Amino acid sequence: MTHKSTISPFFLFLSKVFSSFHIVRMSKTNMKFCNSYFLVDPTKASFLDLLLLLFSSNLTSARFIDSPPDTLKGFRRSFASRWILALAIFLQKVLMLLSKPFAFIGQKLTYWLNLLTANGGFFNLILNLMSGKLVKPDKSSATYTSFIGCSDRRIELDEKINVGSIEYKSMLSIMASKISYESKPYITSVVKNTWKMDLVGNYDFYNAFQESKLTQAFVFKTSSTNPDLIVVSFRGTEPFEAADWCTDLDLSWYEMKNVGKVHAGFSRALGLQKDGWPKENISLLHQYAYYTIRQMLRDKLGRNKNLKYILTGHSLGGALAALFPAILAIHGEDELLDKLEGIYTFGQPRVGDEDFGEFMKGVVKKHGIEYERFVYNNDVVPRVPFDDKYLFSYKHYGPCNSFNSLYKGKVREDAPNANYFNLLWLIPQLLTGLWEFIRSFILQFWKGDEYKENWLMRFVRVVGIVFPGGSNHFPFDYVNSTRLGGLVRPPPTTTPEDKLALIA
Numbered sequence: 001m002t003h004k005s006t007i008s009p010f011f012l013f014l015s016k017v018f019s020s021f022h023i024v025r026m027s028k029t030n031m032k033f034c035n036s037y038f039l040v041d042p043t044k045a046s047f048l049d050l051l052l053l054l055f056s057s058n059l060t061s062a063r064f065i066d067s068p069p070d071t072l073k074g075f076r077r078s079f080a081s082r083w084i085l086a087l088a089i090f091l092q093k094v095l096m097l098l099s100k101p102f103a104f105i106g107q108k109l110t111y112w113l114n115l116l117t118a119n120g121g122f123f124n125l126i127l128n129l130m131s132g133k134l135v136k137p138d139k140s141s142a143t144y145t146s147f148i149g150c151s152d153r154r155i156e157l158d159e160k161i162n163v164g165s166i167e168y169k170s171m172l173s174i175m176a177s178k179i180s181y182e183s184k185p186y187i188t189s190v191v192k193n194t195w196k197m198d199l200v201g202n203y204d205f206y207n208a209f210q211e212s213k214l215t216q217a218f219v220f221k222t223s224s225t226n227p228d229l230i231v232v233s234f235r236g237t238e239p240f241e242a243a244d245w246c247t248d249l250d251l252s253w254y255e256m257k258n259v260g261k262v263h264a265g266f267s268r269a270l271g272l273q274k275d276g277w278p279k280e281n282i283s284l285l286h287q288y289a290y291y292t293i294r295q296m297l298r299d300k301l302g303r304n305k306n307l308k309y310i311l312t313g314h315s316l317g318g319a320l321a322a323l324f325p326a327i328l329a330i331h332g333e334d335e336l337l338d339k340l341e342g343i344y345t346f347g348q349p350r351v352g353d354e355d356f357g358e359f360m361k362g363v364v365k366k367h368g369i370e371y372e373r374f375v376y377n378n379d380v381v382p383r384v385p386f387d388d389k390y391l392f393s394y395k396h397y398g399p400c401n402s403f404n405s406l407y408k409g410k411v412r413e414d415a416p417n418a419n420y421f422n423l424l425w426l427i428p429q430l431l432t433g434l435w436e437f438i439r440s441f442i443l444q445f446w447k448g449d450e451y452k453e454n455w456l457m458r459f460v461r462v463v464g465i466v467f468p469g470g471s472n473h474f475p476f477d478y479v480n481s482t483r484l485g486g487l488v489r490p491p492p493t494t495t496p497e498d499k500l501a502l503i504a
Helices: 002-019 047-053 079-097 099-118 122-131 147-151 166-179 184-194 242-249 264-270 289-303 316-330 334-339 354-367 423-447 455-466 475-484 496-503
Strands: 036-040 198-207 212-221 229-234 253-256 260-263 308-314 340-346 370-376 400-403 408-412 486-488
Touching: 036 079, 047 079, 079 099, 079 242, 099 122, 099 147, 099 242, 147 166, 147 455, 166 184, 166 229, 166 308, 166 340, 166 370, 166 475, 184 198, 184 212, 198 289, 212 264, 212 289, 212 316, 229 289, 229 316, 242 264, 242 316, 253 264, 260 264, 260 316, 260 354, 264 289, 264 316, 289 308, 289 316, 289 334, 308 316, 316 334, 316 340, 316 354, 316 370, 334 340, 334 354, 370 475, 400 475, 423 455
Parallel strands: 229 308, 308 340, 340 370, 370 400, 408 486
Antiparallel strands: 036 253, 198 212, 212 229, 253 260, 400 408
């Protein structure tokens, strides 16, 4: 009894501390658009709740879970599922707790990196400071670079790759995904001045559930290389944005009839309304990603019948790119789907369950869409949300272009170590992280000056040794994979249905 009375106040104290942070605002959803759903609100879960979750299989009374009782029946028998759920919520709460200092550190660090660049390096910075000639970076200028951009300053396209090929579109897509992290002036400058292409639009989209503009994307037309191609690039998870990481870790889903379970956080970021996915949404107050981009494509494709488009994104942006055609299919937008030439994602998290995957495989096959999903080495993000057979069942759809630390590619069903947390992979991951740090000093001599890593990226490599796979998520390695990687593609298979179609 003494031991219990000592621990309980401590847990109650932590419970109150965690419960006091409400960074992400959650709005109640009208569930008429689906009968099965599993929604988790980490702001309603205390530390004590998470501890009890590990020892209690009864989730119907959990205040932080909103789900029909029938949905939870298979879940109650699984300790592994409860452990994954508790871990995911705990990490989200820690991120919410640290969101403001996290953002502050990111802003100051990014400003310092731009200050160094503006003054020509550390020693010139000291000289300029002493002589009163210090150059202060302008955050609104076209030269102010994000943390992601500072880790890899390459903006030029690889002219050695043949225009129009899958390799070219992959390279173009990762470069678009990389600069999507930058400011609007920066993106405009790169697209118009460096790539010599036409910028169609640069957007900040509204999230109806978090009541804020949290989704970014830009659209451009490849006028100088392929006049009939539009690229839609969604911005991914920002390194110092807690809300983005919380979305990646969210295990919530909606089950849609004849479609499957779809990730709730990605759906909301793409434009899900509180009454579901209405066919049309004409809002005078806000722009939503799916509806605005769809209307833009309708207008462009209506004026030019030869025009086609591709969707791309890194990290969270890849999830939005992978989900976008699913909503088009739900709304019967066959003409837009026929014009969709390809989906190119990099470090993309899982979007839905196996049923959703089968639904999307049918959409991709029916409309002849090229779906290329890139995963570099031990990148942790493609391995979340977790693939748990009892409740979450998140799975990727389509083949995976998996690259190792030598940038050698292999097409497989999914990346190795699919759920990341596996002790058998820990030692190989740590050794690979060490090798990647060593590689950062020799890659330029091995592959050329354009692959030289700066000191910031080398620092990220050190973090990748402590947190295996953490550095693998940066766009740097995905840019290298599209330029250096050799994909061994399996020969096309002919099914009996295909043979009958040919005969007919």
